[in-house]
Amino acid sequence: MKRSKRVACVEATAVVALSMTSAGIAHADDELVVNTNPAASREAPADLSSLKPVVNVLAAPDTSSIVPDTGPSPYVPGVNTQSGIVTDAQTRAYGSFAIPYTTGRVQDGNQSALGTTSANFLSTTYPYRAIGKLTFSAGYCTASLIRRSVIVTAAHCIQSFGSGSAIYSGWQFRPGHYGASGATSAQIAPYGTWTWAALVRPSTWANGTDTGSGAARNNDIAVIAIAKNASNQFIGDLTGYLNYGWNNYSFVSSSKTGNLQTASVTTFGYPALLDGGAIMQRTDGPTYTTTVSGASQLWQGSNLTGGASGGPWIVNFRARDAVLSGGAAVGSSPNLAIVGVTSWGSADPNASKDNYASQFRQNTQYPNATYGNYGSGNIASLLNTLCTTAAPGGGTFASQGYCN
Structure with missing residues (x-):
């Protein structure tokens, strides 16, 4: 059956496919519409600024009692790729940890309508x-700026658990680092290489008494003051810095999340x-709060293994507000904020694909709701200790502007 209709000088023909049945099951009709005069559609482009958004005018159903599905789909999952249709669930998609995620490079550099941009x-x-590579005597980690000249990373990037006063040395931070083969010095350190001025890690990490067992600990967190550069500049004046949140900031629990504390991280x-x-x-993926051997943790499906330690876990991540x-x-709770840093995960790149973070929060070691002007719990206490410490040249790191 065919029908024709002329709309805005464009001849369109709709072909309606009749219902088909198989084993007594009725299938939906598919309707095809063909533009028989595409040239006419290009003759008078619309004034985009005058167009109004189109919405679904059907009334929204009641969603107050909906809950997530708990059973598997009765159908075989699949995906159509450039190489063809794949119907088996690849472990790389979510691993045996069974929490889905998406991982990709932070990279630009392909051709676009405006030309070619640098890969970094x-x-x-x-x-x-505001995120970069932190190198030191034992290797490298990841870190991010949370004050004008203060970065946060993992305590195990400062010293081994329970090693007392024995710490690593030579910390240097390269924000926005890009070091692929052939990278220039300007790409490797686009904002320069910055050295450390002072650091604070939890005493319970240093003496080996922090709550938890094995890698799962309450307070695998440390903060480092970054020294000014040769031009007497603060690093954050060049790169900007990120917010931080504590005590489940931006997490929510409801029947729609299976009553789990969940956030998009x-x-x-x-x-x-x-x-x-x-x-x-x-x-990117759903993240949950959990407790492992008494330690407060955030957990996420991920394949970010060694080298990602100390990297930020960020809620509400975006470059600009609409x-x-x-x-x-x-x-x-709409603010972009770091709520933890990567602490540990599966070392096997093809198995669990999981990641855990020491959560920024009040806990047994850091029970106070207020530490100076820096908030609650572990992250606030570490910052308060660092920022009230005497700095080179007189005054404290706070009074000199490092902690703005």
């Missing part, structure tokens, strides 16, 4: 450039598993 362009834009790092640790990687209109309002 994206990692030199905010907020990516983006994690960053330089894992050796991916691109040899030379390029910043990003993982301009709201039509009565739209932001939701609760």
Whole structure:
């Protein structure tokens, strides 16, 4: 059956496929519409600024009692790729840990309508450039700026658990680092190489008494003051810095999340598993709070392994805020904020694909709701200790502007 209709000088023909049945099951009709005069559609381009958004005018159903599906789909999953249809669930998609995630490079550099950009362009834009590679005597980790000249990383990037006063040395931070083969010095350290001025790690990490067992610990967190450069500049004045949150900031629990404390979290790092640790990687996916051997942890599906340690776990990650209109309002807890740093995960690149973070929060070691002007719990206490410490040249790190 055919029918024709002329709309805006464009001849369109719709072909309606009749219902088909198989084994007594009725299938939906598919309708095809063909534009028989595409040239006419190009003659008078629309004024985009005058167009109004199209919405589904059907009334929204009641969603107050919906809950997530718990059973598997009765159908075989599949995906159509450039290489063809794949119907087996690849472990790389989510691993035996069974929490889905997406990981990819923080990289630009392909041809676009505007030309070619440098491969490291994206990692030199905010907020990516507030994240970088932290090198030191034992190797490298990932770190991110949370004050004008203070970075946060993992305590195990400062010293081994329970090693007392024995710490690593020579910490240097390269924000926005891109070190792929052939990278120039300007790409390797686009904002320069910055050295450390002072650091604070939890005493319970140093003496080996922190709550937890094995790698899972309450407070695998440390902060480092970054010294000014030769031009007497603070690093954050060049790169900007990120917010931080504590005590389940932006997490929510409801019947729609299976009553689990859940947030959408983006994690960053330089894992050796991916691109040899030379390029910043990003993982996005649902993240949950949990307790492992008494230690408060965040957990996420991920393949960011060694080298991503100390990398930020960020809620509400985005580069810019949209301009709201039509009565739209932001939701609760909308701020971009670091809520933990990568602590540990499966070392097998083809098995669990999981990652855990020491959560920024009040806990047994850091029970106070207020530590100076820096918030609650472990992250606030570490910052308060660092920022009230005497700095070279007189005054404290706070009074000199490091902790703005």
